[in-house]
Amino acid sequence: MSSTARSGPRAESRAAIVDIAIAIGVGAALLITGLSRQRFTTGLDPVSLLGYALLAVGGLVLVARRRAPVTVLAVTGLCAVGYQAAGFDVPAVAYLFAVYAAVRAGHRTLTIAAGVAMLAALPLAALVSGMSDLGGALAQSRGALEIAWLIAAGAAGEALRQAERRADEAERTREETARRRADEERLRIARELHDSLTHQISVIKVQAEVAVHVARKRGEQVPEALLAIQTAGREASRELHATLEALRDDGTAPPRGLDDVPDLVAQARKIGLNVALKVEGRPHDVPAAVDRTVYRVVQEALTNIARHAHAATASVGIDLRPDAVAIRVDDDGTASPDTVPTPGFGLLGMRERVTALGGRLRAEPRPGGGFTVQAELPVERTS
Secondary structure, three states: OOHHHHHOHHHHHHHHHHHHHHHHHHHHHHHHHHHHHEOOOOOOOHHHHHHHHHHHHHHHHHHHOOOOHHHHHHHHHHHHHHHHHOOEOOOOHHHHHHHHHHHHOOOHHHHHHHHHHHHHHHHHHHHHOOOOOHHHHHHHHHHHOOHHHHHHHHHHHHHHHHHHHHHHHHHHHHHHHHHHHHHHHHHHHHHHHHHHHHHHHHHHHHHHHHHHHHHHHOOOOOOHHHHHHHHHHHHHHHHHHHHHHHHHOOOOOOOOOHHHHHHHHHHHHHOOOEEEEEEEEOOOOOOHHHHHHHHHHHHHHHHHHHHHHOOOEEEEEEEEOOOEEEEEEEEOOOOOOOOOOOOOHHHHHHHHHHHHOOOEEEEEEOOOOOEEEEEEEEOOOOO
């Protein structure tokens, strides 16, 4: 990747303006030089008109030297040979620009072969133009394209290409170093959490469960505080386990999306929740971010149902519209409009994911009982 490509649209616009200015400048310089050096002064005959046209084209074609360096190399070379044959003793300046661009793009072997062909073709073009002796033709061709100029243009292109390659390698090295340090820090945090919290939470969870078991075995009433500690211990253990899994995830696993939603439903059924899945609409390609967010919304909704809703059944509906993906997850749990649910991190994270993509999320109890999560994610269509 070139430095222009890395710098974004603004740098690309600046480069395009520079290319246009160079093309116009070289074309004008070639025409002015042609007017002053033309050996035939019989007026605007067809040969002269052709020569002027080749001078102009040879310069203006440089506007495409970044996008099509090989094509520009061929066109400028043919134009240079053509206007030499038409009697215009003008240096092949545009061809030198094309050599620089082609070598910079990495076409070294092709450019060398084209340069050798040009050095052989220019004397023949001088002979065609009416030069009577071979010595004069060779002298004119050297004036049009000296080997030193050719080597200098190629060397400049190669030097810049190597500099850009080293810059790319340095950037990749910096990115890899930063990624490696982030991974190391992530794993360090995971180890710290595991070492400092896992044991204590496990002790709290086990002690609370033992105390509840003993109290029930003796026929005693279990204090509400003890039941709350037992529930909190289980929740903390699950949350810590999920956090450690997320921290240890190296990102090599393929991202989950729409196609993986049936797996979520199957997992929910395994723990005793009767879940129905319905997908409507015609399947079509959606952006990767929308694909992942659909999976995460359904995952979080089903997780909340399993943990908090005390529900027996649930339904997952996905509507694949041309301009959006709509999701609806319902359960028949104990939630009601009279109870205001406290939003947890799962619901907040779900809302952040949806709104970051320009979507809408509604999560609230239904009037008839149960809880509903609705999300709509816009899909940008490109034509």
